[in-house]
Amino acid sequence: MTPLPVLIVDDDDLMRAGLRAVLSSDDRLRVVGEAADGREAIATARRLAPRVVLMDVRMPDMDGIAATREIAGVAPEARVLMLTTFSDDDYVLGAIRAGASGFLLKRAQPEELIAAIHTIAAGESLLSPSVTNTVIHRLAREPEPDPTAGRRLRQLTPRERDVLLLIARGLTNSEIAASLQVEESTVKTHVKRILSKLNLRDRVQAVIFVYESGMVRAGEVKPQTR
Structure with missing residues (x-):
């Protein structure tokens, strides 16, 4: 199996070296490049087309959130995993709105980081339950209306709407299947079609869409079953 190409973006030389060392322990991953700031990250992502970008949030010249927004355009197949020492919801929500597929604190264990990269590369989103709750509460308080919603x-x-609302509650595919009394494979098909129809990258963006479309507000996610 061809190793997953990974781009490391961080303005700290020691942090980049440390991340490279951690990733070298998994032969399913290959670090194809490094960048020390957002602008360099955009140029490198365009040139190397990584599958996953490990992106620092705070960097000089152009920060990770702005770079993530640009990378979505120049390397659309890349999935961005934000790495930061901060758990402030401003950073989390900014990163997710910019197109990041996951958010991980730098103090995470090496095995957590490696697992997160594979999760992101597989097309899934990665937010801890506490971070997901923070994002949802913030979205409910301060949604940005989507005129195209x-x-x-x-x-x-109608069934796809039901599934979308359950995604917004943070349910997994197996939990959605149990709730709607259908096979998990059916749920996976629904999720794929929902993301395609709504032009969303992953489940995290689906959660944002539910709140910013006005479908629900905090505490109002009550899907119907059929």
Whole structure:
């Protein structure tokens, strides 16, 4: 199996060296490049087309959130995993809105980091339950209305709307399947179609869409079953 290409972005030389050492312990991963700031990260991602980008949040010249937003355009197949020493919800929400697929604190254990990279590369999102709750509460308080939401929602079937609302509650595919009394494979198909129809990268963006579309507010996620 071809190793997953990973790009490391951090303005700290020692941190980049440490991350490279951790990733070298997994032969399923290959560090294809490094960058010390956001602008260099964009140029490197365009040139090397990494599958996963490990992105620091705070960097000089251009920070990780701004770089993530640009990378989504120049390397659309790349998935960004934000790494930071901060757990402030401003950083989390900014990173997710910019297109990041996950958020991990730098104090995470090496095995957690490696598992997170594989999760992101597989097309899943990565937020701890506490971070997810923080994001949801912040979105409920301060949503950014999406003027295209109504048109996009009309593309979904009633059952797809049900699944979308359950995603917004943070349920896994198996939990959604149990709730709707269907096979997990059916749920996976629904999720794939929802993301495609709404032009969303992953489940985290689906959560954001639910709140910013006005579908629900805090405490109002009550999907119907059929």
